Amino acid sequence: MAPFAGYDMPISYPRGAVEEHLLCRRSVGLFDIDHMGQVELKGGGADEFVSGLVSARVLDMLDGDARYSLLLDEKGLVLDDLFVYRLPGRWWIVVNASNRESDLAWIRSRAPRSVTVDDRSDDTYMIAVQGPRAIELLDAVSGGAASSLRRFTAGEMTIGGTKVLFGRTGYTGEDGGELFFPASKALEIWELLLAEGEGRGIETAPIGLAARDSLRFEAGMPLHGHEISPSIDPIEAGFKWACDFDKDFVGRKALEGIVAAGPARRLVGLDVTGGVPREGFEVLSPGGETVGVCVAGMYCPTVRKYAANAFVQPALSKQGTALAVSIRGKPRDAVVVKRPLYLPAYRR
Amino acid sequence: MKIDQNCRYRSSHEFARKDGAEVVIGISDHAQDALGDIVFVEMAEAGKKVAQGEAIGVIESVKAASDIYAPVSGTITAVNPALQGDPALVNKDCYGAGWLLRLSPSDQSEWDGLLDAAAYEKECGKE
Numbered sequence: 001m002a003p004f005a006g007y008d009m010p011i012s013y014p015r016g017a018v019e020e021h022l023l024c025r026r027s028v029g030l031f032d033i034d035h036m037g038q039v040e041l042k043g044g045g046a047d048e049f050v051s052g053l054v055s056a057r058v059l060d061m062l063d064g065d066a067r068y069s070l071l072l073d074e075k076g077l078v079l080d081d082l083f084v085y086r087l088p089g090r091w092w093i094v095v096n097a098s099n100r101e102s103d104l105a106w107i108r109s110r111a112p113r114s115v116t117v118d119d120r121s122d123d124t125y126m127i128a129v130q131g132p133r134a135i136e137l138l139d140a141v142s143g144g145a146a147s148s149l150r151r152f153t154a155g156e157m158t159i160g161g162t163k164v165l166f167g168r169t170g171y172t173g174e175d176g177g178e179l180f181f182p183a184s185k186a187l188e189i190w191e192l193l194l195a196e197g198e199g200r201g202i203e204t205a206p207i208g209l210a211a212r213d214s215l216r217f218e219a220g221m222p223l224h225g226h227e228i229s230p231s232i233d234p235i236e237a238g239f240k241w242a243c244d245f246d247k248d249f250v251g252r253k254a255l256e257g258i259v260a261a262g263p264a265r266r267l268v269g270l271d272v273t274g275g276v277p278r279e280g281f282e283v284l285s286p287g288g289e290t291v292g293v294c295v296a297g298m299y300c301p302t303v304r305k306y307a308a309n310a311f312v313q314p315a316l317s318k319q320g321t322a323l324a325v326s327i328r329g330k331p332r333d334a335v336v337v338k339r340p341l342y343l344p345a346y347r348r
Numbered sequence: 349m350k351i352d353q354n355c356r357y358r359s360s361h362e363f364a365r366k367d368g369a370e371v372v373i374g375i376s377d378h379a380q381d382a383l384g385d386i387v388f389v390e391m392a393e394a395g396k397k398v399a400q401g402e403a404i405g406v407i408e409s410v411k412a413a414s415d416i417y418a419p420v421s422g423t424i425t426a427v428n429p430a431l432q433g434d435p436a437l438v439n440k441d442c443y444g445a446g447w448l449l450r451l452s453p454s455d456q457s458e459w460d461g462l463l464d465a466a467a468y469e470k471e472c473g474k475e
Binding site for chain 1 (some may be wrong): 387388390407408410411413436439
């Protein structure tokens with residue numbers, strides 16, 4: 001167990017992080033992610049307010065659509081990354097646990113009087129169900145409601161008598177979904193999913209924080225505080241696609257400047273030989289000069305590689321560039337590789 | 349927690365087991381369990397002379413990197429080649445297939461200073 005944003009979170013369950021990772025890739029992983037925050041916005045002008053608040057295009061979203069977005073400050077730096085859901089009469093925004101308070105303060109300080117901003121984090125529980133058999137399991141407990149929803153959409157379903165908001169989204173690179181429901185039903189739904197998995201011969205197991213990190217890392221998804229943060233802009237991190245330059249939003253002006261000048265560094269994937277690269281390790285040129293820094297790094301169980309995400313000088317960001325990572329004082333061979341290491345299910 | 353009765357231990361959780369004239373070195377079951385999934389092992393090379401307490405390699409788990417220290421002085425005679433392809437052998441069978449290296453000890457008296465199984469078990473109980 002480890003403290004994480006005020007929650008006690010399991011790093012791994014008894015089967016171990018590597019096996020949890022592989023299990024999620026072959027069947028179904030359950031993620032207890034109640035720590036994630038949920039913010040609900042509604043009222044007159046809420047659509048325009050949300051559009052100006054977040055980087056992604058949202059005004060074209062239909063009821064039930066879910067979309068990835070960034071929350072930027074005026075300098076174009078990344079305060080948080082979000083999943084924005086458009087639901088009938090309201091916006092439902094999922095924020096990172098560690099940014100919940102600061103996001104809420106940021107949003108409230110900008111919201112017009114006509115828009116209500118509610119922190120729904122405490123009364124909402126969130127469980128992610130992810131893996132190639134996740135939809136099969138969710139269909140079994142919801143009377144087939146899960147498979148009727150397309151990727152990146154959300155809808156209501158009933159699980160064990162509880163009304164649940166189901167988003168066909170996730171953070172592993174696998175198909176599946178994320179469930180939102182009243183916190184009082186958490187244990188009941190968790191145990192029901194495990195029991196249904198067992199009863200139907202669908203291997204289903206809980207997944208801890210370590211495997212959650214390696215799953216998202218392989219699939220090329222960012223973790224706030226690592227690939228994106230309040231000292232990183234979306235252009236250098238490769239998230240221009242999540243910014244809609246056809247609308248006005250906080251940070252847009254600054255981003256236009258960064259795009260015009262070209263970013264000073266770029267996020268790359270590194271395949272490392274001879275050790276495990278980790279956050280904070282220096283990236284070296286073949287000549288031994290420091291040319292960047294790792295923001296995340298680990299052993300990747302599906303692709304069986306030691307890999308890092310690092311910011312390096314743009315000239316060194318091309319695939320195939322030979323670099324090194326300093327691991328406990330020794331330079332270890334590293335080569336720039338295509339991200340993601342594992343192609344997410346929705347892109348296959 | 350499994351403790352191999354035939355081994356002696358360091359309080360830093362390495363074990364040493366006599367095998368003929370050589371000593372087999374690895375980490376205890378307590379250590380592998382505390383480290384979690386082991387994903388990388390790198391040991392000093394065969395032929396290297398090491399002193400008792402000197403770092404002889406690194407084990408990296410999902411969580412962190414840990415130095416491994418020589419329980420006794422001597423010359424490394426072999427490094428477990430199976431760990432390059434399957435470092436998780438240390439988790440699966442730390443006293444057997446997951447051994448780290450063998451060395452030819454240079455000072456027999458050091459052996460007597462190591463913790464025996466009962467003393468090591470007591471030591472683990474304090475953590």
